[in-house]
Amino acid sequence: MRFFASLLTLILSLATYPLSAQEAARPKAPSKDEAPASRPAPKPVTLDDLFDRLAKAGSEREAEGIANLIERRFSRSGSDTADLLLSRATEAFTEKDYPLAIELLDRVLALQPNWAEAWYRRATVFYQIDDPVGAMADLHRALKIEPRHFNAWTGLGHIFMASDDKASALEAYRRVLKINPQETSVQTIVTRLLPNVDGQDL
Known part of the structure; x- marks a missing residue:
């Protein structure tokens, strides 16, 4: 009898146990309204990141893809009006x-x-109308803005070559290869220029 009396006392005490304490003792199931913990947003790729990848590219194809991404960044000024005008200038040039x-x-x-x-785009137009001085300026x-x-x-490099300044042309082309070592067309020019420059101190 004492056993059953003790059991009844235990049951009654559990029945009157505070609800909040009982809930705290149980594992809490996630609410449907609770959003799962979001992953941190990926770090945006900067222009510096792209140039770093370009310098380390393992193939010409990889380098070409990265160079295209860089050129897209170059083509955006942050001003819709300026971007539109550049687009129209490109059409006129074409x-x-x-x-x-x-x-x-x-x-x-x-x-x-x-x-x-x-x-750079205006220099290209100047070069087409045979104004190398304007193009070089x-x-x-x-390059002063973006080396x-x-x-x-x-x-x-092309302008220096056209003026037969091979030493300066070689230096310019080497700067290209320092930025993009996979640029095979420039590699070819440098290989051809080296014997003509004869190891001058550039």
């Missing part, structure tokens, strides 16, 4: 309407004077 391309690029540079890509402006602009270094 259609060989060089005066219009220069006019549009002048307007772009008035809006975004620190945009290396715009200086714009390429230097582009890793491999297309600007390539353009500079």
